[in-house]
Amino acid sequence: MYKVGVIGLGHIAAMYETPESKNPYCHVGGILKSSKVKLTKVADMSEEARVKFRSVWGDCFSDLQYYDSSQKMLDSKDLDIIAVCVRGPHHFQVMMEALAASPKAVFLEKPPSCSLAEMDEMMRMAAAKNIPITVSYSRHWNLHMLKMQELVKKGLIGQVKTVIGYCGGTVLSFASHTTDLICQFAGYCPSTVYASGEILDQAPAGFESEPSLTHMVIHFENGVTGIQVGANGEHGAFYCEVFGTKGSLRVGMYTDTVVRTTNGELVDLTPYHISERESVFTTAYDQIANHLNGGPLPDCTNDDFVTVNEIGFAAIESIYTGKVVELPNRDRTRKIFANG
Incomplete structure (x- = not known):
């Protein structure tokens, strides 16, 4: 199973749903329902957000590691997939940090960037490292x-x-x-x-x-x-x-x-x-895992999201x-x- 780290623990990351949801519309719920990926690390600057996340999802991920900054989480460099779920104006900075950590793939929440220049720079770095970027136009899945x-x-x-x-x-x-x-x-x-x-x-x-x-x-x-x-x-x-x-x-x-x-x-x-119907996030993470196993690029990746x-x-x-x-x-x- 591919190891996933999530940066940002807001609504789309985890708080739109609970572990009991049949088809959860959030990253963590989709990961939980997938047989191909496993959540191993999460990061959020807010202690309140981390505590709330643990109270809702903690029992589902007993060995989960929590971090108070994205950089601390990324320094481990042992993640296969990094999900960037912070607010839009912070995407560029966090994405450049995530790409520098050289994961196998990045799953980025929309909107991908606040300018096209930011997007261009992300894509140049990703191409140099051969890291596919999938953007969460989630209803696609x-x-x-x-x-x-x-x-x-x-x-x-x-x-x-x-x-x-x-x-x-x-x-x-x-x-x-x-x-x-x-x-x-x-x-x-x-x-x-x-x-x-x-x-x-x-x-x-x-x-x-x-x-x-x-x-x-x-x-x-x-x-x-x-x-x-x-x-x-x-x-x-x-x-x-x-x-x-x-x-x-x-x-x-x-x-x-x-x-x-x-x-x-x-x-x-x-x-x-x-x-x-099933969780669109489960489908998306399964597509990313399938690609890492040698399959086609996931939907909404690289040229498509661009x-x-x-x-x-x-x-x-x-x-x-x-x-x-x-x-x-x-x-x-x-x-x-x-x-x-």
């Missing part, structure tokens, strides 16, 4: 969505023409989940982005505010058009509608999967044996300037207070 992505690639609804996704909120810290979902079915080859949104309260010194998304249009090099509606749709959020030459698909994290022919007839999905982050920063550039933005972004230094 819903088993229904992964299965439908596979079937669409095999031609279930013909050639994809348009993908419409639903989710508002801040561009990098929240709406990025649906941006990634659009790319799952449209492809990770965007060419231009146009977006509208609301610029929120003033950010701390050295940062610009992260806008809230109202609407985004993404043109892809393969001819697909992606549209992100910055609000819930008829079926809630974090889902998309995919339109192809032979039919259409509705799929999402919390949405029943529906496929129709071009005539509107329902397609029976029973023969496709779509898997039951593409989603490029789209996000292009959307912000477009919101600030009112212009269509070509990719890759020319402005790599715009620094956004992405605090997700």
Whole structure:
């Protein structure tokens, strides 16, 4: 089993769920349910956070080691996978420390960076050390969505023409989940982005505010058009509608999967044996472990997450300037207070 260390013990790391959760939506819960990885170390500067974590999860990991700083944990250099779960503005510093420790893989919470320059530097260091970086656009690993992505690639609804996704909120810290979902079915080859949104309260010194998304249009090099509606749709959020030459698909994290022919007839999905739902974090950690065993890169790793982050920063550039933005972004230094 691969040894995992988690930096930051907040909600997405552990506190959205408890050990009793069937399909826990948090890193530690996903690790607990996996047969391929084992949590061996955790770090958080806050004593209160460490005490709270131990009270909830301590009995599940009797030999777990606790640290009051990420660097102290990383100095051991015996971790296979490092999960970075601190707030967004601290990602770059902690990521550079984590990469310097030379783990086999890093699992980074979104948003991956507050600027594209930060992302570029992380990727240069990771490439030099051959360390894959997986970013937690976590809803990507819903088993229904992964299965439908596979079937669409095999031609279930013909050639994809348009993908419409639903989710508002801040561009990098929240709406990025649906941006990634659009790319799952449209492809990770965007060419231009146009977006509208609301610029929120003033950010701390050295940062610009992260806008809230109202609407985004993404043109892809393969001819697909992606549209992100910055609000819930008829079926809630974090889902998309995919339109192809032979039919259409509705799929999402919390949405029943529906496929129709071009005539509107329902397609029976029973023969496709779509898997039951499980913790998306278990699926993600299993993919990382499988890669370390010689398998393919996990979803949302390297080029994939870089593409989603490029789209996000292009959307912000477009919101600030009112212009269509070509990719890759020319402005790599715009620094956004992405605090997700």
